Amino acid sequence: MSTASSCPLTADREPLSRRPDRAMLRTGSLSGVPPMLKSALTFNTHGGIRSKPITMQKNRDSAARLAFDLRETLSRGARLIRVESGPPLSQLTVLGHLQRQGAMSTNDLAAAERVRPQSMSITVRALEDAGLVGRRPHPTDGRTVLIQLTRKGVKTLEDIFAVREDWLHAVIVEKLTEEERRELQRGLTLIKKIVDTRE
Structure with missing residues (x-):
């Protein structure tokens, strides 16, 4: 009889001890997660996984838009209050x-x-x-x-x-x-x- 280790369904899988279990996903803990996987993941406040690069890109895009709008608004304000004869x-x-x-x-x-x-x-x-x-x-x-x-x-x-x-x-x-x-x-x-x- 074949052993579990020789089963093709499990031979290529990562050892269970190195994969985040359901408790980790619920609590947001990254304890026991391989370093390569840990660097690519982060948890939101509800315990769900999200991609860190995607979140960081969204934050950068939001800050860039805010900086652009602020610069445009300040420039318009400066033009409005500028005294032409001064x-x-x-x-x-x-x-x-x-x-x-x-x-x-x-x-x-x-x-x-x-x-x-x-x-x-x-x-x-x-x-x-x-x-x-x-x-x-x-x-x-x-x-x-x-x-x-x-x-x-x-x-x-x-x-x-x-x-x-x-x-x-x-x-x-x-x-x-x-x-x-x-x-x-x-x-x-x-x-x-x-x-x-x-x-």
């Missing part, structure tokens, strides 16, 4: 740095904007020609020249911000409910977290 965005951001940080060197401004010092020199020169910034010596380092806002530069920023804030304030008050405003605040916190990783 300076270009590259110059406006420099004015904003000088307003928040005080006088800065060209190299420090370049580092803040992540551009080359030569490119920042061109931007500063354009602002200087427009009378929006001026230069003064560094108080302790004679080799460094600081860029600072002029009175015209301060007034220009105030006028631009007033127009933008009036428009945004009106939209928030007239179009958003209290709950939507709270959601906007939570979203703004997350956007700041993302932006802060690049500064």
Whole structure:
């Protein structure tokens, strides 16, 4: 009589001790699963097996779509609140740095904007020609020249911000409910977290 080991139905099967049993599938445990199989499987919260590569790909696709939508939305928002009569965005951001940080060197401004010092020199020169910034010596380092806002530069920023804030304030008050405003605040916190990783 043939033994169980010679049966063609079982000869090519993996040993039972190395195959995940039903209890493993129910509990989500990978104990005893061969390393090659373990690396290809993961369990969901209900104990069912799903493919890890497929799940990871879905997560990457979802994050890519979210990043695309966020970039498009922020770009549209920037265009909507941009004042046509004001300076270009590259110059406006420099004015904003000088307003928040005080006088800065060209190299420090370049580092803040992540551009080359030569490119920042061109931007500063354009602002200087427009009378929006001026230069003064560094108080302790004679080799460094600081860029600072002029009175015209301060007034220009105030006028631009007033127009933008009036428009945004009106939209928030007239179009958003209290709950939507709270959601906007939570979203703004997350956007700041993302932006802060690049500064």
